[in-house]
Amino acid sequence: MAKFKVLIDPGHGGKDPGAVDNGLLEKDIALKVSLGIKARLEAAYEDVQVLLSRSTDVFLELKERTNKANAAGADILVSIHCNAGGGKGGFETFRYTSASQSSIKLQDTLHKAIMSKLGGIDRGQKAKNLHMVRESKMPAVLTENLFVDVAADADRLKQASVIDAIIDGHVLGIASYLGLAKTKEDKPVTQERDINVPSSWAKETWEALTKKGFFDGTRPGAPITREEMAIVVNRVLKYVD
Ligand SMILES: [Zn+2]
Numbered sequence: 538m539a540k541f542k543v544l545i546d547p548g549h550g551g552k553d554p555g556a557v558d559n560g561l562l563e564k565d566i567a568l569k570v571s572l573g574i575k576a577r578l579e580a581a582y583e584d585v586q587v588l589l590s591r592s593t594d595v596f597l598e599l600k601e602r603t604n605k606a607n608a609a610g611a612d613i614l615v616s617i618h619c620n621a622g623g624g625k626g627g628f629e630t631f632r633y634t635s636a637s638q639s640s641i642k643l644q645d646t647l648h649k650a651i652m653s654k655l656g657g658i659d660r661g662q663k664a665k666n667l668h669m670v671r672e673s674k675m676p677a678v679l680t681e682n683l684f685v686d687v688a689a690d691a692d693r694l695k696q697a698s699v700i701d702a703i704i705d706g707h708v709l710g711i712a713s714y715l716g717l718a719k720t721k722e723d724k725p726v727t728q729e730r731d732i733n734v735p736s737s738w739a740k741e742t743w744e745a746l747t748k749k750g751f752f753d754g755t756r757p758g759a760p761i762t763r764e765e766m767a768i769v770v771n772r773v774l775k776y777v778d
Contacts, residue, residue, distance in 0.1 A: 551596030627658025
């Protein structure tokens with residue numbers, strides 16, 4: 538069982554598209570980013586399980602989302618959104634107005650990790666009386682990943698590399714906050730041997746017996762069948778005679 542449970546909450550969904558502009562739907566971006574966070578966090582780190590409040594385009598009340606996180610006993614909650622409201626655009630995060638020290642630390646770690654990957658305008662680490670960060674019992678942060686109604690941000694949100702940066706930033710920040718260990722990438726890979734080259738420990742014997750004519754000298758690493766064995770035995774018996 539995984540040591541840490543992370544609840545990722547893709548904002549909006551179903552009949553609630555969130556912010557809509559420039560051909561972008563906030564609910565779709567939030568879901569894409571959230572699914573990416575789950576896939577990459579679980580693949581790259583040990584001892585972590587990512588629960589999603591929704592994994593498809595369905596509508597959920599805010600209460601259903603925090604209830605799920607609280608019931609699951611999640612260690613942290615991150616709610617994924619995109620912004621709207623014009624201006625210059627950029628990235629910002631929210632914690633509850635009277636957030637715990639853990640929430641403040643989670644926000645700081647996550648915010649810096651995402652900015653390091655995403656770049657652009659940093660609108661800062663903010664506090665607001667939002668349901669998702671108020672009603673969750675664990676450290677909780679809401680991220681506002683660029684503005685769908687600011688042309689420059691919308692252009693960025695249409696690029697796969699920018700979505701990747703948002704995903705990677707969240708993964709990095711969550712792993713750093715929880716102190717997750719990377720999965721071992723250098724797992725011993727079974728070396729495919731070259732059957733045409735004798736193993737060093739057998740080389741001398743192989744060459745001596747080949748010289749005597751018991752083997753034809755080819756494919757020293759290949760398995761032998763019973764009929765091939767019979768032929769070898771026959772050659773040995775003739776040699777002994
Ligand atoms: Zn939203």
